[in-house]
Amino acid sequence: ILEKPVEQSNVPRVTYEDIGGMKDVIQKVRELVELPLKHPELFKRLGIEPPKGILLYGPPGVGKTLLAKAIANETDAYFIAINGPEIMSKYYGESEQRLREIFEEAKKHAPAIIFIDEIDAIAPKRDEVIGEVERRVVAQLLALMDGLESRGDVIVIAATNRPNAIDPALRRPGRFDREIEIPLPDKQGRLEILQIHTRNMPLAEDVDLEKLAEMTKGFTGADLAALVREAAMHALRRYLPEIDLDKDTIPPELLEKMEVRMEDFLA
Numbered sequence: 001i002l003e004k005p006v007e008q009s010n011v012p013r014v015t016y017e018d019i020g021g022m023k024d025v026i027q028k029v030r031e032l033v034e035l036p037l038k039h040p041e042l043f044k045r046l047g048i049e050p051p052k053g054i055l056l057y058g059p060p061g062v063g064k065t066l067l068a069k070a071i072a073n074e075t076d077a078y079f080i081a082i083n084g085p086e087i088m089s090k091y092y093g094e095s096e097q098r099l100r101e102i103f104e105e106a107k108k109h110a111p112a113i114i115f116i117d118e119i120d121a122i123a124p125k126r127d128e129v130i131g132e133v134e135r136r137v138v139a140q141l142l143a144l145m146d147g148l149e150s151r152g153d154v155i156v157i158a159a160t161n162r163p164n165a166i167d168p169a170l171r172r173p174g175r176f177d178r179e180i181e182i183p184l185p186d187k188q189g190r191l192e193i194l195q196i197h198t199r200n201m202p203l204a205e206d207v208d209l210e211k212l213a214e215m216t217k218g219f220t221g222a223d224l225a226a227l228v229r230e231a232a233m234h235a236l237r238r239y240l241p242e243i244d245l246d247k248d249t250i251p252p253e254l255l256e257k258m259e260v261r262m263e264d265f266l267a
Ligand code: ATP
Pocket: 018, 019, 020, 021, 022, 059, 060, 061, 062, 063, 064, 065, 066, 067, 117, 159, 160, 161, 193, 196, 220, 221, 222, 223, 225
């Protein structure tokens, strides 16, 4: 029986189905992460080392965290998520110790994924850093990565918005030597994301998601999720006058007729 870390219970059951506009990215992830986690013998047979570290990079809000959660869920790997800034502040002085513990825990429960969000906070370029703590934390992380046996059953996935802001030593072979860019979604991607987020929504006939996808050039997944939420709240305000807050229940007829219209998205 796997003992699950606290973080695991916070991971919603995100699957690849919940991520829009990332077909190519997901394909790459499956090769780079799923394959070595599930079948390390393939790599052994071919005489190559499976990847230990993967860097996801792209603008904020495009779904890097979402993707890491989905990978963990889809591979049934033990999952430990840590957050760069958090580990630096909360465990000030104990950060290296905490990192060692996390790697130990992952090895014990392999196959495992360690997800480091906002890695630039842990491992900024060393010459740009004055603090002794940061210097030691980078060194510790590098040592731990190097110490991971190349069995492929522990993979570190790190995310950053600023790939050029992290210590280049981290990107050398055997460390985070694979990079996957997660760009802003294109029109088709935006459409998929809108479809995902309106999945459980009573959309009126006039809602044209294609058109919305066309109109939202430059939006991230997070922006689109917010747009959908706002539209629903806008729709809700239309029905507010019919809602009696003194009553305990909402009349079923009202629930039945509620819908989110195109005008709610455009408001
Ligand atoms: P950051 O770099 O700021 O951590 P991120 O790239 O990790 O951002 P997430 O935190 O994964 O982005 O995304 C925020 C929210 O936006 C998600 O919980 C989800 O609701 C929505 N979202 C983002 N990208 C997508 C996507 N590709 N498909 C579906 N929903 C998405």
